[in-house]
Amino acid sequence: FEGSETIITDGEEAFEIQESSATSESGIGIYVNKKNTGLAALKGAKFEVAPVSVDGDGSVIITGGEPQLDAPITGSPFETDEQGKTFFGELQTNVVYCFTEIKAPDGYVLDGSRNYFVVVKGVDATRDANIAAIEAAGYECQTYQSGAAITVYNSKATIKVTKEFT
Numbered sequence: 001f002e003g004s005e006t007i008i009t010d011g012e013e014a015f016e017i018q019e020s021s022a023t024s025e026s027g028i029g030i031y032v033n034k035k036n037t038g039l040a041a042l043k044g045a046k047f048e049v050a051p052v053s054v055d056g057d058g059s060v061i062i063t064g065g066e067p068q069l070d071a072p073i074t075g076s077p078f079e080t081d082e083q084g085k086t087f088f089g090e091l092q093t094n095v096v097y098c099f100t101e102i103k104a105p106d107g108y109v110l111d112g113s114r115n116y117f118v119v120v121k122g123v124d125a126t127r128d129a130n131i132a133a134i135e136a137a138g139y140e141c142q143t144y145q146s147g148a149a150i151t152v153y154n155s156k157a158t159i160k161v162t163k164e165f166t
Contacts, residue, residue: 028119029089031149032099034080036108041084042154046077046103049088052096052116058129060096060137066114067134069098077102091119096130096141101152108154116141119148 034042050069053061061068078086096118104110118131134141
């Protein structure tokens, strides 16, 4: 893809994908930028990244209504720095992964939803059997080029206080 693409889930902007020419010596991966809805960088978000389990036939293993996940990858959980950035590195191409926010920045609402993705090399890379398997199981799977940058947004936590006088 070229430029950027905004992903909308449940009527709200969830994250934005931007093309990036950045590379990393640590291998294949994607960059994550964590921001609030006012576009300020957020430090302290933690994400767990794990590959999706597939059986010998390449079919996604479903447990409890969700695709089963293997052990988290090396470096997981990944935490955003002062600039709200982290790098999910050491990924393999054409393997379906899931990233989940496991800790929101202080004062923000945790988005614990599962986000499935696969990293491909080259503009003409095709989806393999693992991607087809997860989509056949009814889940959306995003496809990224290595070095892509994803912006993930958080909303401020709010508390409603009701006072009763007797």
